[in-house]
Amino acid sequence: MTEIRMRVNGTTERLDLEPRVSLLDALRDHLALTGTKKGCDQGACGACTVLADGRRINSCLALAVQYDGCDITTIEGLDHPLQEAFVRHDGLQCGYCTSGQICSAVGMLAEHEAGAPSAVTPPDGTALTDAEIRERMSGNLCRCGAYNGIVDAIREVAAS
Known part of the structure; x- marks a missing residue:
């Protein structure tokens, strides 16, 4: 297990995850932020798009450990x-x-x-x-x- 910390929708979160856990699965399964959808799970559809430090990414292709220390915004954190x-x-x-x-x-x-x-x-x-x-x-x-x-x-x- 690897400890990661990230700000998700303005709240600092600490997670103990296996290094292979995708950012999408960390958001959905560990933080219960189910607004981000798992579509194709291959980066082809964009249903899992979130903002990482303000840049859009396919969270199904990103390992959560890559975003240690980052600011993640999901649909639940947007007011736009x-x-x-x-x-x-x-x-x-x-x-x-x-x-x-x-x-x-x-x-x-x-x-x-x-x-x-x-x-x-x-x-x-x-x-x-x-x-x-x-x-x-x-x-x-x-x-x-x-x-x-x-x-x-x-x-x-x-x-x-």
């Missing part, structure tokens, strides 16, 4: 305008991917504001177009197909 925008724009249907979509969108907006380019960033790099939003969110899948509402919600929040 995107949450209401997702509801207003029907950016969810079954809801399974929603926590990962919102955490990813929060991280994506921070990346864009910091000037990090994507594959479709226009030369001036200022506008957050629909194509830019779709490219930056391409690591998060929605089996229900709520993509248009997701893009609309992100565009609204980015413009405000």
Whole structure:
């Protein structure tokens, strides 16, 4: 067992875990934070996306011991305008991917504001177009197909 300490949603947590435990399993099974979903468990769907020191990561691919001393934010720790925008724009249907979509969108907006380019960033790099939003969110899948509402919600929040 390895002792790790991390701030999760603003609270310092101490966990004794086997080194092979994923961050996703630590959050769900050891801290009872079940808003983060286990989708594919292979890093392909984005349902497990959380913020680690403000950067979005797939928690199913991360070992919890790698994040010793880090600040982790899950959907339970967010209070962001995107949450209401997702509801207003029907950016969810079954809801399974929603926590990962919102955490990813929060991280994506921070990346864009910091000037990090994507594959479709226009030369001036200022506008957050629909194509830019779709490219930056391409690591998060929605089996229900709520993509248009997701893009609309992100565009609204980015413009405000």
